[in-house]
Amino acid sequence: MSGSQSCRVAELVEAPSRIEVAAGTELVVTWEGQAPASVTASVLRAACQCADCRSDAGLARTGGVLRRSDEIRITGARLVGAYAVSLDFAPDNHTTGIFSYELLHRLAVSATD
Numbered sequence: 001m002s003g004s005q006s007c008r009v010a011e012l013v014e015a016p017s018r019i020e021v022a023a024g025t026e027l028v029v030t031w032e033g034q035a036p037a038s039v040t041a042s043v044l045r046a047a048c049q050c051a052d053c054r055s056d057a058g059l060a061r062t063g064g065v066l067r068r069s070d071e072i073r074i075t076g077a078r079l080v081g082a083y084a085v086s087l088d089f090a091p092d093n094h095t096t097g098i099f100s101y102e103l104l105h106r107l108a109v110s111a112t113d
Contacts, residue, residue, distance in 0.1 A: 013101045019085055024073040027087070029104050037108030042069035045089050047107055048097035 018030040027044060030036040068091070076088035076095070084100045 013105045015082060015101055016104070019077065019079075021074045021077050024075065024090075027074060027077070027085075027104070029108055031105070037111065039104065039107045039111055041072045041074045041089065043107060043111065044074070044087060044097075044099065045072050045094065047099070047103065048094070049103070050096040050098065052096055053094075 014031065016029045017032045018028075018036070020028045022028050022038070024041065026038045026040050028036050028038050071091050073090045074087055075090045078086045080086050080098050084098045085104070086095075086098050088095045089097070
């Protein structure tokens with residue numbers, strides 16, 4: 001890249017060996033050779049990177065949901081290719097969040113710090 005152009009190079013994070021939704025309140029992720037790490041549903045909902053959540057209107061909606069963080073639940077989970085998991089959330093029925101393994105790893109590490 002030349003001049004003022006830059007490119008962020010993502011950390012390469014291998015696929016977890018196990019991903020489990022625990023009681024709807026947290027995502028438990030295990031990477032090979034590491035202890036399981038938990039990320040709460042409210043932390044995941046706040047970290048959603050989808051276009052809707054990052055718009056001004058989406059940020060306002062998300063803020064309303066996060067004020068009731070004890071109500072946030074993971075209601076569904078699906079693998080997205082070989083790089084991410086898609087999560088569904090209640091109470092706002094949010095279904096467009098895609099969480100890369102890199103993001104999950106960062107959130108899991110932050111949760112243990």
